[in-house]
Amino acid sequence: MAGEFVMLSLVPILIGVLAAVACALPGNFLVLRRQALIGDAISHVVLPGIVVGFLLSGTVSSWAMMAGAAGAAVVAVLLIELIRRLGRIEPGAAMGVAFTALFAFGVLLLEQSDTSSVHLDVQHALYGNLESLIWVEAKGWNSLFDPVALAGLPPELGRIAIVALVMLLFTLVFWRPLKISTFDEDFARVLGMRTNLIGFGLVIMAAIAAVAAFDAVGSIIVIAMFICPPAAARLMTNRLETQVLWSVAFAVFSAVMGYVLAGYGPLWLGGDDAVSAAGMIATVSGLVLGLAALYGPHRKCRGAPTDR
Amino acid sequence: MGATMLLDALTLQLGYNATLVAIGAALLGIAAGASGTFLFLRKRALVSDAISHSTLPGVGLAFLVMTAFGGDGRHLVGLLLGASLTAALGLWAMHALTRHTRLAEDAAIGAVLSVFFGFGVVLLTVIQTVSVGRPAGLEDFLLGATAGMLYQDAVLIAVAGALAVLVVWALRRPMTLVAFDAGFASAAGVNVRRVDLAMMGLVLAVTIIGLKVVGLVLIVALLIIPPVTARFWSNRSDRVVGIAGVFGGVSGFVGAAISATAPALPTGPIIVLTAFALFAVSMLFAPGRGVLAAWLRHRRQQRRIHLRQGLLAIAQDLPIYERYTLQLLVRAGLARADGVPTELGRRRAEKACRDESRWAVARRMHSHESAVSRYDGLLPIEDVFTRDEIREIDRQIAESGGGCA
Incomplete structure (x- = not known):
């Protein structure tokens, strides 16, 4: 039983947790800056990116695809900015124009090129395949100390672990500028901070998190984890420090609960096959947000009225 | 073959179904462009993204219910009814989140779209295990598929599209007023809440009609890109509505026609790319507001x-x-x-x-x-x-x- 768990479920759960945390950390600032939908836009344009990466490199090597996805994310951010500036269009609509066009381009490219031999399709891009990231070499908990078995770990685990660590470092190192520029951009500028640079850096970090998480788990989780845990955490507290901790806790809970419910829930209900783990993780994060919206101690707006 | 076939498609000579689909897509485009303009002018363009993504669980549920009662799970009207139910639920959830909590609208949109879509995916995997060996074909709703569409489905889309255009026409005055200046509209005696509700209902209807043609990931493009394009050509809101309808209709018609010429040209993406091409040309060359x-x-x-x-x-x-x-x-x-x-x-x-x-x-x-x-x-x-x-x-x-x- 333990061996089976380590082989089939340990790695997907770890990857899910790390991806969720990597997205939730920058998500906190995106939600507060009202840029929550950047994650939505980026995760849509990842599709053309991986297709172009595949076509240029001719292989399904993850690095080529990740490079393509990262490039596409940068292209999307620049395109949104271009449309917004040149066309003088509000950011939401500019985003809608850019990401739908790029996504449509990706689908068309996919249909036009012969990718039937490789596992590359729209469904995969949307749902990911968390369940398939199994650790074949694992025999049981002891394998965690067995170098031969460890070498057989899916490469996605290492990548998402590095990215989660990078997100953590980014949040810690730039905590003060991020916090000040998020809450009071003018004050941050008075202090001599380059607020444009901070904002752009945040979007780039979000793009890196989105691409890495997408590689492992598909874009639904990416969007859900950018928004749901931070939004739920926002309803729990007024302090940013506490909010970030809550959001990480919610992200971890959603990933673990979602995976367990998807994998074992149907068995408990008498079914034989598991359901989509990515979808279930997103669903659980939504339930968490729903509970926070109903019972969170700081769910209402208090104090000075906002401009809303 | 390409050029002549495209000409055939554009002049409606590619068979009865393709013609019907092209007309349906054009009507859908007109309705989407016009009703999307009201959303765009109210700076709520991305609300449509939440609506379209929350149709997926409805499609799945409707399929499960219809199969459970021994019917054909792929009956289009049933699927679309299910889709509109969960889309309305998603809209309500988004509304509740922005009204009753301090979350901003963008966070509410993102939360609703990802959670509803995620749950929809869960239902799709359930359906895969329930209907063993029989592909449900529900994935078509993600990106739209007009190839092999049933005759009555094409008629349904064309008629519903025409109805949506009529509703936009009937409601154009109060909706323009509210979109342009909600405060003034309220002072002038217009019930802003009701007009907003009608606007959302219209957007929801357009989304549902477009599910089969454009697909739920990309239908939002038809609601956003034509209004943004039209904005380059006029500063008057009533004209923007009309121009957006024209751009949407042209994108739908031309896109569906191009897509009918080859199997590897999926309808939804082609329609969206046509709309984007019109947008790019307008942004660069429109007199007045163009680059x-x-x-x-x-x-x-x-x-x-x-x-x-x-x-x-x-x-x-x-x-x-x-x-x-x-x-x-x-x-x-x-x-x-x-x-x-x-x-x-x-x-x-x-x-x-x-x-x-x-x-x-x-x-x-x-x-x-x-x-x-x-x-x-x-x-x-x-x-x-x-x-x-x-x-x-x-x-x-x-x-x-x-x-x-």
Whole structure:
């Protein structure tokens, strides 16, 4: 039983947790800056990116695809900015124009090129395949100390672990500028901070998190984890420090609960096959947000009225 | 084959179904473009993204329910009914999150779209295990698929699209009013809440109709891109609605026609890319708000300023170092290439200098305050003051002993 768990479920759960945390950390600032939908836009344009990466490199090597996805994310951010500036269009609509066009381009490219031999399709891009990231070499908990078995770990685990660590470092190192520029951009500028640079850096970090998480788990989780845990955490507290901790806790809970419910829930209900783990993780994060919206101690707006 | 077949498709000669689909897509595009304009003007364009993604669980649930009762799980009307139920639920959830918590609308949109879509995916995997061996074909709703569409489905889409266009037409006045200035509309006795609700209902209907043709990931493009495109062509909201309808209709029709010519050209993406092409052309070349027009305006203004500064320099006998200024003066016949002014240049320079001092005097006269505030350094003084007023100004200049440089 333990061996089976380590082989089939340990790695997907770890990857899910790390991806969720990597997205939730920058998500906190995106939600507060009202840029929550950047994650939505980026995760849509990842599709053309991986297709172009595949076509240029001719292989399904993850690095080529990740490079393509990262490039596409940068292209999307620049395109949104271009449309917004040149066309003088509000950011939401500019985003809608850019990401739908790029996504449509990706689908068309996919249909036009012969990718039937490789596992590359729209469904995969949307749902990911968390369940398939199994650790074949694992025999049981002891394998965690067995170098031969460890070498057989899916490469996605290492990548998402590095990215989660990078997100953590980014949040810690730039905590003060991020916090000040998020809450009071003018004050941050008075202090001599380059607020444009901070904002752009945040979007780039979000793009890196989105691409890495997408590689492992598909874009639904990416969007859900950018928004749901931070939004739920926002309803729990007024302090940013506490909010970030809550959001990480919610992200971890959603990933673990979602995976367990998807994998074992149907068995408990008498079914034989598991359901989509990515979808279930997103669903659980939504339930968490729903509970926070109903019972969170700081769910209402208090104090000075906002401009809303 | 490509060109002739495309021509056949555009002229509706590619078979009954393809024709019906193209007409349906055109009607859908008109309805989407027009109703999307109201969303866009209200700065809520991305609300449609939440609506479209929350249709997926409805499609899945409807399929499960219909199969459970022994019917055909793929019956389109049933699937679309299910889709509209969960889409309405998603809209309500989004509304509740923004109204009753302190979350901003963008966070609510993102939360609803990802959670509903995620749950929809869970249902799709359930369906895969329930209907073993029988592909449910529900994935078609993600990206739209018109190939092999049933005849009655195509009729349904065309009729529903026509109805949506009619509703937009009937409600255009109150919706324009609310979209343009909700405060004024409310003061004028329009029930803003009800109009907003009607607008959302319309967007929801367009989304549902578009599910089969464009797919739920991309239907939002038909609601956003044509209005944004139309905005380049007019500043009047009633016209923007009409133009957006035209752009949407053209995108739908041309996109569906192109897509009918080859199997590897999926309908939804082609329609969206057609709309985007119209957008790109409009952003670059639209008169007034387009990039090219703005650049030309900028260049013209630049030329006028250079000429003006050049003339003032001539009047004060200063050398002209700026090469562009000199070039412009030479081209206008006001100076020679070595910088020496021509006779005409001298006269024009004298006038420019005289006008400058006239403006300086006018600025000191309180009666001309509002007229002077229009002066941008280039406005000819004759356009603002009457001949008598200018004579009075000249008298004052002579009195103070001033003059040009």
